[in-house]
Amino acid sequence: MSIKPTVMNSSFTIENVSDMQEMMRGILSRHNGEPLIEIDLSEVDEFDGAGLQLLLAFSAAAKKMGSHIQLNNLPERVAAVLTRYNVTDHFVRREQV
Amino acid sequence: MSNNDGLYDDALLIFFDEAREMLQNIEDSLLQLENNPKDDEAINALFRSAHTIKGTSGIFNLNRVVKFTHQVESVLDRVRKGGLTIDLGLSEALFTSCDMIGTLLGQVEKRTDDPAAIAATDAAADALSDRLGTFLHQGGADSASVVKEVTTAAENVHQEGIWHLSVRFHHNTFLSGFDPLTVIDYLKNVGEIISIHTIEAHFPEWDKFDAESCYLGFEIRLKTQAAKSVIESAFEFVAEDCDLRIIAPTRRASDFIALINQLPDELRLGDILVACGAVTREALDSALAHQNEVAPGPVRQVGQAIGEILVAQNRVNPEVVDAALERQSKMTGAVRQEGGLFVRVPADKLDELINLVGELVICGASASLQAVQAEDAGLIGTTQQLSRLVEEIRNGALGLRMVRIGETFVRYRRVVHDVSTELGKTVNLVIEGADTELDKSVVEKIGDPLMHLVRNSLDHGIEMPEDRIAVGKPPDGTICLSARHDSGNIVIQVSDDGKGLDGEKLLAKGREKGLVAENQILTEAEKFDLIFAPGFSTAEKVTNLSGRGVGMDVVRKNIEALRGSVKILSQLGQGTAIEIRLPLTLAIIDGFLVRIGDGSFVIPLHAVLECIDADPAEMNLNEQYAGFIKLRGEVLPLLALRSVFSCQGKAPAKQRIVVVRGTAGTKAGLIVDRLDGEYQTVIKPLGKLFRHLNGISGSTVLGSGEVALILDVGALVKLATQNRSDETADRQKRLFRDLQLMGLDHNNFNRGT
Numbered sequence: 001m002s003i004k005p006t007v008m009n010s011s012f013t014i015e016n017v018s019d020m021q022e023m024m025r026g027i028l029s030r031h032n033g034e035p036l037i038e039i040d041l042s043e044v045d046e047f048d049g050a051g052l053q054l055l056l057a058f059s060a061a062a063k064k065m066g067s068h069i070q071l072n073n074l075p076e077r078v079a080a081v082l083t084r085y086n087v088t089d090h091f092v093r094r095e096q097v
Numbered sequence: 098m099s100n101n102d103g104l105y106d107d108a109l110l111i112f113f114d115e116a117r118e119m120l121q122n123i124e125d126s127l128l129q130l131e132n133n134p135k136d137d138e139a140i141n142a143l144f145r146s147a148h149t150i151k152g153t154s155g156i157f158n159l160n161r162v163v164k165f166t167h168q169v170e171s172v173l174d175r176v177r178k179g180g181l182t183i184d185l186g187l188s189e190a191l192f193t194s195c196d197m198i199g200t201l202l203g204q205v206e207k208r209t210d211d212p213a214a215i216a217a218t219d220a221a222a223d224a225l226s227d228r229l230g231t232f233l234h235q236g237g238a239d240s241a242s243v244v245k246e247v248t249t250a251a252e253n254v255h256q257e258g259i260w261h262l263s264v265r266f267h268h269n270t271f272l273s274g275f276d277p278l279t280v281i282d283y284l285k286n287v288g289e290i291i292s293i294h295t296i297e298a299h300f301p302e303w304d305k306f307d308a309e310s311c312y313l314g315f316e317i318r319l320k321t322q323a324a325k326s327v328i329e330s331a332f333e334f335v336a337e338d339c340d341l342r343i344i345a346p347t348r349r350a351s352d353f354i355a356l357i358n359q360l361p362d363e364l365r366l367g368d369i370l371v372a373c374g375a376v377t378r379e380a381l382d383s384a385l386a387h388q389n390e391v392a393p394g395p396v397r398q399v400g401q402a403i404g405e406i407l408v409a410q411n412r413v414n415p416e417v418v419d420a421a422l423e424r425q426s427k428m429t430g431a432v433r434q435e436g437g438l439f440v441r442v443p444a445d446k447l448d449e450l451i452n453l454v455g456e457l458v459i460c461g462a463s464a465s466l467q468a469v470q471a472e473d474a475g476l477i478g479t480t481q482q483l484s485r486l487v488e489e490i491r492n493g494a495l496g497l498r499m500v501r502i503g504e505t506f507v508r509y510r511r512v513v514h515d516v517s518t519e520l521g522k523t524v525n526l527v528i529e530g531a532d533t534e535l536d537k538s539v540v541e542k543i544g545d546p547l548m549h550l551v552r553n554s555l556d557h558g559i560e561m562p563e564d565r566i567a568v569g570k571p572p573d574g575t576i577c578l579s580a581r582h583d584s585g586n587i588v589i590q591v592s593d594d595g596k597g598l599d600g601e602k603l604l605a606k607g608r609e610k611g612l613v614a615e616n617q618i619l620t621e622a623e624k625f626d627l628i629f630a631p632g633f634s635t636a637e638k639v640t641n642l643s644g645r646g647v648g649m650d651v652v653r654k655n656i657e658a659l660r661g662s663v664k665i666l667s668q669l670g671q672g673t674a675i676e677i678r679l680p681l682t683l684a685i686i687d688g689f690l691v692r693i694g695d696g697s698f699v700i701p702l703h704a705v706l707e708c709i710d711a712d713p714a715e716m717n718l719n720e721q722y723a724g725f726i727k728l729r730g731e732v733l734p735l736l737a738l739r740s741v742f743s744c745q746g747k748a749p750a751k752q753r754i755v756v757v758r759g760t761a762g763t764k765a766g767l768i769v770d771r772l773d774g775e776y777q778t779v780i781k782p783l784g785k786l787f788r789h790l791n792g793i794s795g796s797t798v799l800g801s802g803e804v805a806l807i808l809d810v811g812a813l814v815k816l817a818t819q820n821r822s823d824e825t826a827d828r829q830k831r832l833f834r835d836l837q838l839m840g841l842d843h844n845n846f847n848r849g850t
Contacts (some may be wrong), residue, residue, distance in 0.1 A: 014155075014271045018306035028303070040363065049270075049277040054308045061303035085295045085315075091652065 005038035007074050012044045012051035012078070024058045028065065036092060037062055042073035047081055059090045068092050105157075111441070112153050113206050115193055116198075119146040123195050124511045130183045131514070137240075140183075141333075146174040148334060149197060149560045152274020161219065162201045168226045169194045171233055178286055181232060192515070230793025244664030258346025259291060260328060263319040263356055265299070270311035270338040277313050277339075289319020294369045299359040315368055347716055433465060444537065447498050451684055454487075454494045455779040459798040461487045466801060491779070493682060498538070502580045502589070503531025507542050509551050514847075516555045522574060524559055529579035535587045538683050542659055543589070546652040550591040550675050551576065553649070558673055568670065570594065587681055592674035598667040600624035606633065625665040629653040657811075658682065660703055686780050686807065688797070690773035691755060693738050694746030697805035699797060700767070702756045702775060711752040723817060726754070726766060734817040737768045738808075740797055741792065741816070767813065780807065792816065 009016050027037060031042060044051075059069045070092040074082075081089045126143040130136055137801040147170045169191070175181045183191070200218055209215060236517050262284075266277050268568040284290055296314030300306065320327065325343055342356055357366050461484050467475040506528045517524040559565075559574035566572050577592045600621050607613040608629045619627075627633060656663050661679035680687070688699035709728070712765055716722030722740035726733050733756065754766040778797040783790065794809035 014276070014309065021306070021308040023665075025303075028361060034282075041789075049266075049311065049313060050308065051722060052278065052295075053300075053313050055312065056297055057300050057306045060297065063308075064303070084290075085278075085293050086297050 005040040005070075007040040007042065008044050010039070010043045010087050011046040012052070012055075013046050013048040014050035017054045018052045021054060022031045024054070024061075025088070027060075028061060031062075031065055031067060035067055036070045038070045038072055041075060041078055044075055045076055047078045052081060052085060056090060070094065077090060104378050112157060113202060116153070116202050117152050119150050120195050124192070126187055127183070127191055128510050128514055129197070131188060132308060134183050140173075140672060144170070144177045145172050145334065148274060154202075154271075156272055156276050159202070159205055161222070162198065163221045165194075165201060165226060166198055167514070168229045169198070172229050175233060178265040178283070180709035187232055189518075190225070190232070192511070194225055194229065194372055197222055206570045251298055258320070258800075259348055260288075260319045260321060260325075261344040261353075262315075262319055262328065263344070264332070265296070266335070267310045267337075268310040268312070268337045270313075270335065271309055271336050275335050275338055277311065277315070279333075280332060280335055281317065282313060284317065284319055284328070285400055287323050287328055287331055288319050290317035291320050292536070296366075296369070298366070304498045316366075337523070341727040355466065367422065393550050420796050421611070442497075444498075447494075451494050451498070451779075452781065454491050455684075455781055455798075457487050457780060462799075463801070479503070480679070495536070497532075498536050498684075499534035499681075500540055501531060502527065502533050502535055502540060502587070505544055505547070506531055506578045506580070508544070509548070509578060512548065512551055513555060516552060517559075517574075520555065521561065522555070522559050523562060523572060524576055527575055527577040530581050531576060532588060533582060535580075535679070535681050536683055539587075539659060539679055539681075542655065543677070543679065546655045546677070547578075547589070547591065549648070549652050550677075551578070554591060554593040554595065554673065558593035558597075560596050564596075582681070583678070586678050589677045589679065590674055591677075592672060594672040596663065597669040597671050597673050598625055598628070599669055603627045625667055628665070629663070643793050653696040660686070660701055662703065684780055686778055686795075686797070688776045688778055688807065689755070690776040690799075690805065691753075691767075691769040692771040692773055693742065693769050694744035696742070696744050697773070697799060697803060698738065698742075698755060699776060699778060699805050700755060701807070701810060704759075706756045706758050706764065709754045709756065709766070710773055711754045711766075716768075728756070728766070732762060733766045734764045734814075735768060736813055736817040738813075739768065739770070742806075757810045757814060759811050759818070763814050763818055765814040765817035767808075778805075 006023065008076065009020060012020070027039075055069075062069050070090070072094045074093060079088075082091070115592060123143055123146045124826040126139040126146070129139040130143070133139070147166055151166040151170055154166060158272065172181070172187070172191070176183055176187075181187070197218075201222065203209075204215065204218060220460050226756055256404045263369065264277075264281075266275075281290075281711065294316040296316060297312075299314060300311040301312065306312075325345065328343055329341070332339065344353065344356065355371050357370070461480070463486055465477075465480040468480045510526055511523055513526040554576050559576070560568075560570075562572035565574065575594050577590070579592070581588050601624075603624045604613060604619060604627070607619075607624075607630070608615065610633060612627060612630050612633065613619065628653075629649045633648070633650070653663050656679070658679055659679055660683075661677055664676040664678070666676065667673040684701070689700040689702050689705050691698050691700060711726075716724055716735060718735065718737065722737045724737070726735055733755065738744070749770050752768050752770055753772055754768055755772070756764060756766050760763055776799075778799075780795045781797055782795055783793065792809050792812045793806050795807040796810075797805050797807060799805050
């Protein structure tokens, strides 16, 4: 839990997913067996299907490494999408910890 | 890499072309919506066009275009969902947006790198974007009820039930500019989404995961009364980017088994279906057991077998089969549209083909001639058949360059709309004969003159609504653009039901400008013709549309450059019609064949006024080449072509004069040796070396294989009528030198020498 949560870009959309994936790859490569990988979504104000997909893939990749993704400061909008698409149980939310 | 860049550039060029078509579609749809704001088809077309521009711009990383078009699309999306009606304000904003997209694309196309220009455009785009934004937040409260009303009214209502939707998006969905979430969101307008399960089965390993490819799939439970077609329509725009399976509320477990079998890679699908309540665990298990009993074997084969079982057991509803067939036909239709119906061919390739076919015609004619001379009956028969085939090929080749004029005409819808709005007039544009075809090169060149005529009709022709009512006309004016074929020509007419031309007023103005002598009497047609005189404008009030002095004279000049003619028909108070007559193609010319010495020349027939005998006693020629003759009391400048082109051979005792018409009503007589009559021929452009040759516009090859030069009548008439001797002498010298330098001897042009 020593790694500082990475703050995600405001536009979590198709326009940025490539860069964000690179960033996530970086996070996973630095991963050192911590049970939780924290990312901070407080800045996110745009979120689309590509963003959702990347988040899910990130979570799956983390799970393979025995870790979970923790979403910090989840904006209402993003939380609503995760709920609607029935994927909230893929992630750990800050409140639940 | 460079090869890829080339491909990319090619694709980009095609995109610009397509984007222009899309923008045209947007304009058309907007105009259509002005007449009928509830036209769903037009609204959908509008959205689709904007959407495609955005999507494709995204592929090419044209972020400025994407950003702006996104806003337009959002507004249109709202319109499509019934939250917003296209009124005058929105329509104007969308028209302006259309121009803005054009400007943004234009800057990319021209590779504009001037930061000031880009910043100015961006600022304008942002301002417009904000303006569009106001429409997004307008009247939000009642939008939901509107949507409901629209959907329920539009479709036959079914019993409410829970439908099951299974959708798998294709990899290129994001790149096509679609967001699956938006598509699914749209289902809210169709019914109530009970649950969504996100399918991650197609996600590749993290190492191979490409964030820009779409691997998403969804199992959706939707409660609705709507028919299947309505549910499908929500996916209309992504029809080619996803696999959609819809299972009706009345379906049984077996249908879900079929679904599972269709997606053999998704191992957990059965569980998901049970989880979302589509099917019970017991029903699923028993159906699976039954299936295994009937057709044991590996999963994939079972998948195929169950379809057959279901058909045999009469369990598959015809609706399902129909849907499958419909989908299939939709797919093939789309494929055909993309690749089958049209082939994009560069224009120069066509020109090359036509040029070669021209050569073939000549070669064929030469073969025929030789066959006749050889008096070989068999050979004559064969060459005749050959000629016929070559003729067909030529017509076919020329036909390839023919395009419908309708595409040019529809461009004026926007002009009529904009200009009439600006002037406070209501004008309808009627288009007739849009299917009439003419050569692409003519279409390209006729655009500007037509635009001017349409603007003129709008500005000067159609009266203000109150004036129209006062004279008992309907308040809405009409402008009619029509096209028709008429004996090898195309006749384009721009007519209006406006106030018509006042011959007396034109005459007075002509006198004032010194164009008409005080005692000169003009026919009505001649009075109308005055508007073609340079610098002539009857507009008392100069608007920013017309009356700028570059008027009808330019129109006439442009049309005559295409070997066409303009005629005005007008009735005071009833309206004006301007008739443009153009040759169907620029590749073929109706010529008048004349002979001077050893050489043949072709004078474009449209310029020939009359032919007279050249009586040496009446002619006053100087020692060089020019002179004059008195023709019915008028002085007619003369030009001895023999001297101009330094032709070989002795002049006959009796020469002829062909009276030709130059630009702006000037006339001249060309002295030739012999008249050989009318002759239709294929024009061959002059080679690079001869491009600057004065007095010659092209060449053609006669049936005998001899080359004939096509005369540039305008230049020759100018030469004949130029009065200043020094300049004339200079011109003559220059021309003479040109000809000598180029070795313009007919023999040099002849084939085989």
